[in-house]
Amino acid sequence: xxxxxxxxxxxxxxxxxxxxxxxxxxxxxxxxxxxxxxxxxxxxxxxxxxxxxxxxxxxxxxxxxxxxxxxxxxxxxxxxxxxxxxxxxxxxxxxxxxxxxxxxxxxxxxxxxxxxxxxxxxxxxxxxxxxxxxxxxxxxxxxxxxxxxxxxxxxxxxxxxxxxxxxxxxxxxxxxxxxxxxxxxxxxxxxxxxxxxxxxxxxxxxxxxxxxxxxxxxxxxxxxxxxxxxxxxxxxxxxxxxxxxxxxxxxxxxxxxxxxxxxxxxxxxxxxxxxxxxxxxxxxxxxxxxxxxxxxxxxxxxxxxxxxxxxxxxxxxxxxxxxxxxxxxxxxxxxxxxxxxxxxxxxxxxxxxxxxxxxxxxxxxxxx
Amino acid sequence: xxxxxxxxxxxxxxxxxxxxxxxxxxxxxxxxxxxxxxxxxxxxxxxxxxxxxxxxxxxxxxxxxxxxxxxxxxxxxxxxxxxxxxxxxxxxxxxxxxxxxxxxxxxxxxxxxxxxxxxxxxxxxxxxxxxxxxxxxxxxxxxxxxxxxxxxxxxxxxxxxxxxxxxxxxxxxxxxxxxxxxxxxxxxxxxxxxxxxxxxxxxxxxxxxxxxxxxxxxxxxxxxxxxxxxxxxxxxxxxxxxxxxxxxxxxxxxxxxxxxxxxxxxxxxxxxxxxxxxxxxxxxxxxxxxxxxxxxxxxxxxxxxxxxxxxxxxxxxxxxxxxxxxxxxxxxxxxxxxxxxxxxxxxxxxxxxxxxxxx
Numbered sequence: 001x002x003x004x005x006x007x008x009x010x011x012x013x014x015x016x017x018x019x020x021x022x023x024x025x026x027x028x029x030x031x032x033x034x035x036x037x038x039x040x041x042x043x044x045x046x047x048x049x050x051x052x053x054x055x056x057x058x059x060x061x062x063x064x065x066x067x068x069x070x071x072x073x074x075x076x077x078x079x080x081x082x083x084x085x086x087x088x089x090x091x092x093x094x095x096x097x098x099x100x101x102x103x104x105x106x107x108x109x110x111x112x113x114x115x116x117x118x119x120x121x122x123x124x125x126x127x128x129x130x131x132x133x134x135x136x137x138x139x140x141x142x143x144x145x146x147x148x149x150x151x152x153x154x155x156x157x158x159x160x161x162x163x164x165x166x167x168x169x170x171x172x173x174x175x176x177x178x179x180x181x182x183x184x185x186x187x188x189x190x191x192x193x194x195x196x197x198x199x200x201x202x203x204x205x206x207x208x209x210x211x212x213x214x215x216x217x218x219x220x221x222x223x224x225x226x227x228x229x230x231x232x233x234x235x236x237x238x239x240x241x242x243x244x245x246x247x248x249x250x251x252x253x254x255x256x257x258x259x260x261x262x263x264x265x266x267x268x269x270x271x272x273x274x275x276x277x278x279x280x281x282x283x284x285x286x287x288x289x290x291x292x293x294x295x296x297x298x299x300x301x302x303x304x305x306x307x308x309x310x311x312x313x314x315x316x317x318x319x320x321x322x323x324x325x326x327x328x329x330x331x332x333x334x335x336x337x338x339x340x341x342x343x344x345x346x347x348x349x350x351x352x353x354x355x356x357x358x359x360x361x362x363x364x365x366x367x368x
Numbered sequence: 369x370x371x372x373x374x375x376x377x378x379x380x381x382x383x384x385x386x387x388x389x390x391x392x393x394x395x396x397x398x399x400x401x402x403x404x405x406x407x408x409x410x411x412x413x414x415x416x417x418x419x420x421x422x423x424x425x426x427x428x429x430x431x432x433x434x435x436x437x438x439x440x441x442x443x444x445x446x447x448x449x450x451x452x453x454x455x456x457x458x459x460x461x462x463x464x465x466x467x468x469x470x471x472x473x474x475x476x477x478x479x480x481x482x483x484x485x486x487x488x489x490x491x492x493x494x495x496x497x498x499x500x501x502x503x504x505x506x507x508x509x510x511x512x513x514x515x516x517x518x519x520x521x522x523x524x525x526x527x528x529x530x531x532x533x534x535x536x537x538x539x540x541x542x543x544x545x546x547x548x549x550x551x552x553x554x555x556x557x558x559x560x561x562x563x564x565x566x567x568x569x570x571x572x573x574x575x576x577x578x579x580x581x582x583x584x585x586x587x588x589x590x591x592x593x594x595x596x597x598x599x600x601x602x603x604x605x606x607x608x609x610x611x612x613x614x615x616x617x618x619x620x621x622x623x624x625x626x627x628x629x630x631x632x633x634x635x636x637x638x639x640x641x642x643x644x645x646x647x648x649x650x651x652x653x654x655x656x657x658x659x660x661x662x663x664x665x666x667x668x669x670x671x672x673x674x675x676x677x678x679x680x681x682x683x684x685x686x687x688x689x690x691x692x693x694x695x696x697x698x699x700x701x702x703x704x705x706x707x708x709x710x711x712x713x714x715x716x717x718x719x720x721x722x723x724x725x726x727x
Contacts, residue, residue: 015491092630119478123622171622178608179536329535337540
């Protein structure tokens with residue numbers, strides 16, 4: 001008869017030993033950090049991965065393995081790539097998925113299937129669109145920066161903190177894809193020679209890339225999108241004029257209110273009211289900022305300027321038939337289910353009336 | 369004197385029994401079968417189950433604390449009851465075992481894709497054996513400790529507040545779905561386990577207030593489910609939820625700490641505490657029935673139940689298969705949960721009449 005202690009010992013051994021069956025040895029595993037997908041005219045994709053290599057013999061911080069191949073899908077390509085490497089390639093540490101703009105225009109959703117299905121891949125993997133070829137961007141090394149995958153990852157994180165671009169993750173992309181009151185967006189980057197630069201916000205109609213908001217307008221897009229804290233904006237009030245009148249505001253805190261009205265003729269009107277406060281960090285112009293009246297004048301001028309730019313963005317969105325701001329959610333929530341289903345929001349959206357007013361208040365204007 | 373269960377212990381015990389594997393799929397089931405704002409459906413289920421519990425309470429009152437076996441054996445010859453008992457033994461053993469199997473298979477999917485799940489299941493069963501032979505008092509004490517080990521996870525929901533949007537919930541109630549009895553039963557299965565309090569009658573006294581304990585336990589479960597489902601609906605939106613196989617696991621995976629990735633495996637592991645109690649309680653129920661058929665040592669009954677269930681659990685090999693099996697068993701269990709107390713009340717009436725006429 002086995003005594004209790006022996007039995008407990010055997011049990012513990014069983015539990016521990018069962019863990020050995022599925023072992024992953026760090027030195028023989030390649031943790032894919034970034035993966036890129038590019039569309040090929042023959043229907044296949046070009047898949048590339050960047051795998052950091054932990055090798056004590058290589059001292060540089062940018063040591064990495066870059067592999068790329070053509071295949072029908074990302075996972076098929078991974079199997080192909082494995083044949084080239086002594087490492088077992090795994091996706092558990094994937095942080096960024098880059099999609100070439102041609103793929104984004106054609107078929108991004110099919111390629112996101114594996115990112116959503118694979119249980120080892122986190123829902124927080126960033127979705128980034130590359131204006132150009134994603135694989136060749138990932139293949140490049142930028143000597144002044146960390147290894148390319150990490151560089152992109154941190155660039156996106158930093159810019160998103162200042163609300164110049166959204167952080168789009170697999171979760172947020174899929175969430176907006178399934179929601180009938182909003183279209184997904186994603187940050188878009190491009191190769192600028194010696195470095196990588198934020199190119200703007202990619203706009204998707206359902207799952208197809210249809211255009212972008214330029215980087216200089218991205219913060220205004222953020223103002224329209226919702227409440228936020230932190231952000232910087234440079235405004236040139238003298239555009240088209242001879243005078244020198246520019247201003248840079250920082251620490252923007254903004255809150256957005258959205259009202260939906262249905263008039264008697266069945267027309268939908270959306271009012272967007274944004275109230276923002278900011279500090280002035282730089283001012284090149286003729287006004288005396290110590291004078292409260294002049295500050296009021298400047299606030300008015302800036303508010304009008306930003307409102308105008310916001311209206312242009314709204315026009316672009318309506319022209320491209322993309323509801324990237326999620327106005328549909330609010331319209332939907334102001335209707336009955338039957339009316340919403342009958343509405344066909346996609347076709348109605350370009351015709352609705354959107355009014356926006358951005359009200360900027362200056363909190364302080366610095367030491368002078 | 370026989371030790372009695374305290375009310376508090378019954379509440380926790382039933383809470384832990386009711387929370388099983390369905391919690392991982394519940395937000396999806398609600399979205400699929402109830403559509404927009406499906407989380408509200410939980411209120412309906414809470415009401416239905418409360419009525420069901422009141423039926424059980426009627427058995428307790430009318431039977432004046434008699435165990436269900438005494439009630440049945442007073443009215444029906446044992447020879448007829450034995451096949452019924454036997455069926456229940458098999459049925460509950462299977463149910464208990466499949467819950468555990470499902471847990472192990474999901475663990476395999478997220479953490480150990482090539483591991484043999486039966487090895488893990490074997491270890492799980494040995495744990496179950498040691499828990500069940502200790503009797504209901506010790507199971508309830510273990511349930512209390514395990515409760516402490518998992519209930520803190522409700523705090524994790526705060527993590528989702530940032531991405532939660534009321535506008536995503538939509539103002540529509542139960543739209544964009546087709547109601548079906550099957551779907552109803554699928555969600556109902558998330559609450560099963562409360563009916564086991566029928567077996568607790570002999571282990572409780574007036575102080576336990578069994579029915580009230582069961583009601584409170586059920587309310588706790590509902591509160592837990594509503595908080596989870598509400599957050600899930602506002603976090604994913606109902607259309608996305610329909611496409612997520614295990615929404616709770618996806619939510620766990622979304623929680624990322626700076627120093628650790630793959631948090632879902634860590635959090636999932638904690639759920640073993642809840643699954644082990646669910647599994648143990650069904651098997652304990654099976655044992656109680658088994659005891660009425662075979663007058664042998666309890667340990668032999670328990671080990672046979674576990675052996676039987678271990679052998680059966682070799683059959684469903686995939687998560688899909690196990691889910692199918694579990695669903696069918698839980699449909700039957702849902703019917704049993706209503707039919708058993710109703711049948712017992714009927715028997716009590718017949719008994720009462722017989723006693724009166726013989727007087």
